[in-house]
Amino acid sequence: MSTHIGAKPGEIAERVLMPGDPLRAKWIAEHYLEDAKCYSTVRSMFGFTGTYQGVRLSVQGSGMGMPSASIYAHELINDYGVNTLIRVGSCGALTESLKLRDVVAAIGSATDSNMNRARFDGLIDYAPVADFGLLRTSVEVAERRGIQMRVGPILAADAFYTDRPDLYDRLADYGVLAVEMESAALYTIAARFKARALTILTVSDHMKTGERTTAEERERTFAEMVEIALDTAIA
Ligand SMILES: O=P(O)(O)O[C@H]1O[C@H](CO)[C@@H](O)[C@H]1O
Numbered sequence: 001m002s003t004h005i006g007a008k009p010g011e012i013a014e015r016v017l018m019p020g021d022p023l024r025a026k027w028i029a030e031h032y033l034e035d036a037k038c039y040s041t042v043r044s045m046f047g048f049t050g051t052y053q054g055v056r057l058s059v060q061g062s063g064m065g066m067p068s069a070s071i072y073a074h075e076l077i078n079d080y081g082v083n084t085l086i087r088v089g090s091c092g093a094l095t096e097s098l099k100l101r102d103v104v105a106a107i108g109s110a111t112d113s114n115m116n117r118a119r120f121d122g123l124i125d126y127a128p129v130a131d132f133g134l135l136r137t138s139v140e141v142a143e144r145r146g147i148q149m150r151v152g153p154i155l156a157a158d159a160f161y162t163d164r165p166d167l168y169d170r171l172a173d174y175g176v177l178a179v180e181m182e183s184a185a186l187y188t189i190a191a192r193f194k195a196r197a198l199t200i201l202t203v204s205d206h207m208k209t210g211e212r213t214t215a216e217e218r219e220r221t222f223a224e225m226v227e228i229a230l231d232t233a234i235a
């Protein structure tokens with residue numbers, strides 16, 4: 001096992017879906033994978049491997065925020081040979097052009113995290129971006145499935161609760177669609193270790209209208225996003 005994942009060598013597939021919520025990982029495994037086997041319960045951050053349409057695939061919870069997601073992305077790639085990571089998460093919409101439950105693919109990720117500033121000695125504003133091939137495939141899959149998926153930049157924020165909603169409005173002026181808490185770290189770590197990464201999100205909260213989904217919906221009802229991610233992962 002690695003420091004935070006209790007799998008034996010070979011128990012994790014090369015392609016992994018990564019929700020923040022470990023119970024969403026369980027739900028995805030139970031609903032979409034055949035012969036799903038739980039390979040890790042360390043910290044209750046569940047991971048499962050099974051097959052989807054005959055292709056071996058894993059689902060691993062990553063927790064909330066960039067420090068947690070960084071640990072799982074790092075260990076999946078470096079300790080288990082994972083080469084494809086697709087985050088399936090929830091997000092807050094920053095623009096009225098998005099509705100609750102819309103699906104968003106993150107082409108790039110702005111961030112207020114200090115992790116990349118530290119990585120580049122505060123001298124470079126590194127631009128974390130999605131793998132182009134995965135992004136293109138996800139767009140094709142969404143079109144094929146008749147799902148309207150928005151593609152654009154998002155914000156990966158360190159804090160869920162903000163004192164500066166004015167900055168969300170300013171980001172929206174610059175085309176940033178939504179806020180979540182992991183994508184910048186995921187894209188950066190994947191780039192560093194030559195893996196492919198993509199973030200697909202469902203709008204669970206709306207910053208402009210105040211609407212929100214329930215915790216149960218966040219765990220279970222993001223099927224369109226999950227199905228796009230599964231088809232993209234095995235393409
Ligand atoms: O639904 P998940 O994947 O956890 O993603 C979002 O939800 C959490 C906050 O509620 C953060 O992890 C954020 O990125």
Ligand SMILES: O=c1cc[nH]c(=O)[nH]1
Nearest residue numbers: 090091092180181205
């Ligand atoms: O990070 C997140 C995730 C969902 N909704 C938000 O407002 N923020």
